[in-house]
Amino acid sequence: MTSLTKQILDRARVILVAMVAAFVGSAFAQGNLEINTPTIAALKQSMQQRHAALAPHYSSGAVGLAADGTIALRDASGVPMAQRGQVNALVAAENGDRAALYREIARANGHPEWEADVRATFARRWIDRAQPGWWVQGTGGWARK
Amino acid sequence: MTAYRQALLVAAAFVTLGTAGCVTINIYFPAAAAEKAADRIIDEVWQLREGRPASDERKNGEAQ
Numbered sequence: 001m002t003s004l005t006k007q008i009l010d011r012a013r014v015i016l017v018a019m020v021a022a023f024v025g026s027a028f029a030q031g032n033l034e035i036n037t038p039t040i041a042a043l044k045q046s047m048q049q050r051h052a053a054l055a056p057h058y059s060s061g062a063v064g065l066a067a068d069g070t071i072a073l074r075d076a077s078g079v080p081m082a083q084r085g086q087v088n089a090l091v092a093a094e095n096g097d098r099a100a101l102y103r104e105i106a107r108a109n110g111h112p113e114w115e116a117d118v119r120a121t122f123a124r125r126w127i128d129r130a131q132p133g134w135w136v137q138g139t140g141g142w143a144r145k
Numbered sequence: 146m147t148a149y150r151q152a153l154l155v156a157a158a159f160v161t162l163g164t165a166g167c168v169t170i171n172i173y174f175p176a177a178a179a180e181k182a183a184d185r186i187i188d189e190v191w192q193l194r195e196g197r198p199a200s201d202e203r204k205n206g207e208a209q
Contacts, residue, residue, distance in 0.1 A: 117174040
């Protein structure tokens with residue numbers, strides 16, 4: 001083997017090792033979205049506390065999971081008149097938190113323009129993971145799971 | 146030693162190129178990562194993690 005061939009082979013090996021190292025390095029940089037910010041933690045906390053008050057309304061069908069990642073008062077008839085204002089306030093507060101959550105996840109990852117995609121992803125997962133008996137909004141309208 | 150230094154230099158060049166590539170790639174929405182993030186947040190908000198592992202929860206969710 002000439003020394004030139006040997007040199008070329010050595011260099012090729014160096015480049016190959018470097019490419020593998022760079023690929024492994026960049027693979028680690030991807031794969032997760034940043035969701036550990038103080039704002040997101042506070043929103044999760046607030047939504048978790050509110051969930052205890054909302055859960056009976058999901059079960060009764062008064063409140064359903066909408067296709068756009070929000071929740072909606074879909075049938076107020078089962079809610080006593082005296083409680084309707086309270087349910088409306090719960091729904092409005094929850095939707096405020098959800099909008100802030102989608103916006104904040106997009107922003108925390110350096111892409112505010114991802115907000116609509118984040119919202120669509122959440123909309124699908126809230127509905128997929130809703131408990132049996134809850135009302136969810138699909139392409140064909142409201143349906144009970 | 147020279148080969149080692151060369152490898153370092155070339156690796157640095159590829160990391161730089163790769164990082165630039167990541168920025169380009171990440172213009173596209175990372176759907177799988179977003180779904181994972183959404184599931185983690187939903188687990189917490191709906192308190193679904195207690196009693197059942199998250200993977201079971203996920204399977205149940207997809208089966209419905």
